[in-house]
Amino acid sequence: MCLALALALRCCVPAGAGAAQSAKINARLTPERLGSASAVFLGFQLPARDGHTPPALGAMQLAYPANLGLATSGLGLASCSASELEAIGGEACPPNSRMGSGTAIVELPLKIETVSEHISLEVFAGPSPDGYLHVLVYASGVFPVYAQVVLSGVLLRGQLSIVVPPIPSFPEAPDISLTQMQLTIGGHLTYYEHSGAKLVPYHPPGVGLPSSCPSGGFPFGATFVFLDGDQASAHTAVPCPRRS
């Protein structure tokens, strides 16, 4: 709904006078074996526009092949409360709610120079009030701005919609801009299950790949909606694996 609102606002807010914002994305499936489980890597870059830091991001839609087994991945067997995640951090979440991790770079356009900050990302399953799978991305940065924010998202058929809240920096400075992100869904995660009276660790297999690969590879895409009303899109494809 927030994404729809952001898209609607785009009609009302004039875009920047300069060149439109561009975007680049990259995707990877590891291991890429058809019919097997995999980790999904998805990254994006929002380059500077006219030499200026991109505007603050309001929402993004990350599109993936609809027949990718994200919902059937066995990831997110428990859910984490957004309020507890925000207050305490990732350790507040059940291990079985962890779905992935990542990194990001944000920029703070200050008066004299633009400062970059490295952010760590943790992805969790959130509570589902509506039958959809919800995800929470916990973004944590230490310096020069110490901040933790929770991005909320929902998994739809073939796309992950994420709302990015405004990230304040210093008084009277503009909001922080997210300029790069690398997100992994799956990967080396440790879950726990009951076996009799014991809790036994195991590694969830990850996102299942279809048994066949479409010509042109597995398509991925992303649409970014900025708080100034601008919008950018990018597409890529993961090439089909070679036949052995």
Added chain:
Amino acid sequence: MDRRRPAPVGGIAALCATLVLGAALLAPTVLAASVLSVHDTGRLRFVHASGSVIIDEGPVSGSFPGSVRVRFLYDGEPTVSAQFTISGHGGSISAHGTGTLSSPTSATPSFGGHMTITGGSGRYAHIHGAGELFGVYNRRSYALTVQAVGKLPY
């Protein structure tokens, strides 16, 4: 074991009336349709997955015992779908069902919805109708427990 059951009482009355009128006007003999009352439960094990599709199979117990193979689709939408074929004594029954998944972040979400018969073979070559479908999906093992309920003319 398959069971041929008579139509419900109200149905019999209507059928008799139809038959009396029909006998006067048309054929000398008309066979009443049989109804298969299905109330079957299958406890299925994971066989194979292809992306968002999971294939499970296993034994079915109940009024039409046998074995079942299910193609279960869950792509993130709250509505899941299943195509399945129950093979029992005397023939097989194929159906398609959709249901709404509850608590998707649970390790074992349940779903419930409707099923529509799509075909049959052997004694059930002409089976048709609809019913209800319930189930539990184990997100760890990909096993399914499904229950099909319906009264199906054949």
